[in-house]
Amino acid sequence: QSALTQPASVSGSPGQSITISCTGTSSDVGSYNLVSWYQQHPGKAPKLMIYEVSKRPSGVSNRFSGSKSGNTASLTISGLQAEDEADYYCCSYAGSSTFRRVFGGGTKLTVL
Amino acid sequence: QVQLVESGGGLVKPGGSLRLSCAASGFTFSDYYMSWIRQAPGKGLEWVSYISSSGSTIYYADSVKGRFTISRDNAKNSLYLQMNSLRAEDTAVYYCARDQVVTHEFDYWGQGTLVTVSS
Numbered sequence: 001q002s003a004l005t006q007p008a009s010v011s012g013s014p015g016q017s018i019t020i021s022c023t024g025t026s027s028d029v030g031s032y033n034l035v036s037w038y039q040q041h042p043g044k045a046p047k048l049m050i051y052e053v054s055k056r057p058s059g060v061s062n063r064f065s066g067s068k069s070g071n072t073a074s075l076t077i078s079g080l081q082a083e084d085e086a087d088y089y090c091c092s093y094a095g096s097s098t099f100r101r102v103f104g105g106g107t108k109l110t111v112l
Numbered sequence: 113q114v115q116l117v118e119s120g121g122g123l124v125k126p127g128g129s130l131r132l133s134c135a136a137s138g139f140t141f142s143d144y145y146m147s148w149i150r151q152a153p154g155k156g157l158e159w160v161s162y163i164s165s166s167g168s169t170i171y172y173a174d175s176v177k178g179r180f181t182i183s184r185d186n187a188k189n190s191l192y193l194q195m196n197s198l199r200a201e202d203t204a205v206y207y208c209a210r211d212q213v214v215t216h217e218f219d220y221w222g223q224g225t226l227v228t229v230s231s
Contacts, residue, residue, distance in 0.1 A: 034216045034217075036216070036217035038157070044223075045207060045221040045223050045224055046157065046207070046221050047221070048217055048218065048219050048220075051212070051215055051217035051219070052217070057219065089156060089157050091218075093216040100159065100171065101147075101216060102159070103156055103157040103158065103159065104156065105156045106156040106157070
């Protein structure tokens with residue numbers, strides 16, 4: 001059982017927008033604006049898409065955006081494209097006592 | 113460009129040991145914290161261990177504490193994970209990742225190395 005809860009799957013048609021939720025607790029997501037999101041294509045390494053809840057690394061499309069409310073973070077992908085089909089994982093810092101990071105179980109995005 | 117290349121994975125019997133390596137290039141390795149993250153077949157990601165830039169601060173996930181040892185050699189731009197007393201549940205692809213100490217994201221990942229624990 002993962003520490004953060006994500007829907008197992010979401011889907012959308014090209015051009016549409018989708019949102020993936022990531023629910024944690026007051027000990028992780030709710031306490032720190034240190035949520036990151038990763039995209040993973042089959043057989044490939046994860047790629048950082050969002051950090052500090054809503055910041056995009058250089059080179060990541062502005063179609064990807066992040067937000068947080070309380071214990072739930074969200075990743076929104078607008079203008080869906082075929083290449084967005086992948087698994088998406090959220091991750092949150094969980095405290096300075098252990099520098100532990102906790103991941104969500106992952107969400108499979110299908111572009112219809 | 114930043115490159116992380118893992119090696120050392122393979123098939124090992126339960127109770128056995130394995131040492132993973134991660135060769136870093138394209139950045140000043142000694143300036144960065146590093147982590148190992150694993151992914152069991154068909155499963156999600158699990159953070160395993162973290163080491164500070166100097167090697168003086170180390171943390172482990174509860175699932176590997178006492179069995180795994182993370183280390184680094186800044187002169188060789190290399191990160192290591194010594195895995196002892198391996199169990200079937202340690203079977204996974206192991207990734208090394210550059211760890212941003214202030215904002216706690218993993219900004220670069222290697223391609224991973226597969227560890228299979230089976231008799």
